[in-house]
Amino acid sequence: MLVAERIEQVRAWRGHVEGSVGFVPTMGYLHVGHLELVRRARRENDAVVVSIFVNPLQFGPHEDFARYPRDLQRDLRLLQGERVNLVFAPEIAEIYPPGFTTQVDVGPIGERLEGASRPGHFRGVATVVTKLFMIVQPHRAYFGWKDAQQVVVIRKLVADLAIPVEIVAVPTVREPDGLACSSRNVYLSPEERRVAPALYAALARARALWQEGERDAERLRQAVRARLADEPLLRVDYVSVADAATMEELVVVDRPAILSLAAWLGTTRLIDSELLGVE
Structure with missing residues (x-):
């Protein structure tokens, strides 16, 4: 090499x-x-x-x-x-x-x-x-x-x-508890690391709703926010359901979309995403 x-x-x-x-x-x-x-x-x-x-x-x-x-x-x-x-x-x-x-x-x-x-x-x-x-x-x-x-x-x-x-x-590689692998995960304290899998859990909840037929983008965003609200250590930056080609926010998920979020755990900012209908 x-x-x-x-x-x-x-x-x-x-x-x-x-x-x-x-x-x-x-x-x-x-x-x-x-x-x-x-x-x-x-x-x-x-x-x-x-x-x-x-x-x-x-x-x-x-x-x-x-x-x-x-x-x-x-x-x-x-x-x-x-x-x-x-x-x-x-x-x-x-x-x-x-x-x-x-x-x-x-x-x-x-x-x-x-x-x-x-x-x-x-x-x-x-x-x-x-x-x-x-x-x-x-x-x-x-x-x-x-x-x-x-x-x-x-x-x-x-x-x-x-x-x-x-x-x-x-595809995203995850830890066994769902947390997306990231170089910044090393910043997390033990308590923050315990909370961090909530990011993927929130995305998974919204993706499950989409798989069940939900196409209202705001309802999907609300499902993510509701799950994140269960964790007081998390400070949400954004939750998005956006067009997979333009990253413009959607009202109706009638095309390939990207469900994504960013949130702070202490001084560490983490991001994650799930694909909705993207090849």
Whole structure:
């Protein structure tokens, strides 16, 4: 497994690769959800690249960039075991050298939900993903459905800019009690960790109603909020039932939709989602 810190190293490696390349962009501190993306990429491609880069552009001024968990050596050991061909782990200055000013804005789709709660977040995501795609030049890139809006944003990005990368979305990997795997779960206190599965329980309640035929989007949102209200430690940011292509809120669920939420547990902000009729 080659570990590269410089763009020129990745390009030199890429120039000698034959066959398909699968790419898994990460911010590191890998968990089983990341490894599922890597395994999917391994099955479907001749070579696999993983990037590890905590992207400062997608963090707001009062967010957790400085304390975001990092353990590069642990991550490299895990990726070695998954037969990854190349790990790109650049420093910030390699991606954003002095004088860097260009940013990619995907428009209204990135201004809703996560974009409204975290202004500029998706501009940062779209910018770094575009740059990584240009460096790695993969055939396929793998993302998890837990960050459902991110999947929609990146699909919009590659369609609008005609970037020749297939975006593969992989089902959310969960702990046995339903909590979606996330690097930020390490922040949770034992009591907060006990409460955290309520997020998925709330989504599952609304999804069950949808499966039973409920199509009133507000009733689905209310079902989520009602379940979350049972947990006084939870502070809800948003509950959404949105069009799966535009992330616009729905009145009636008459098309593929994404049911999603964000909530605070202490100082930790968690997100989760469920798909309603999405292939």
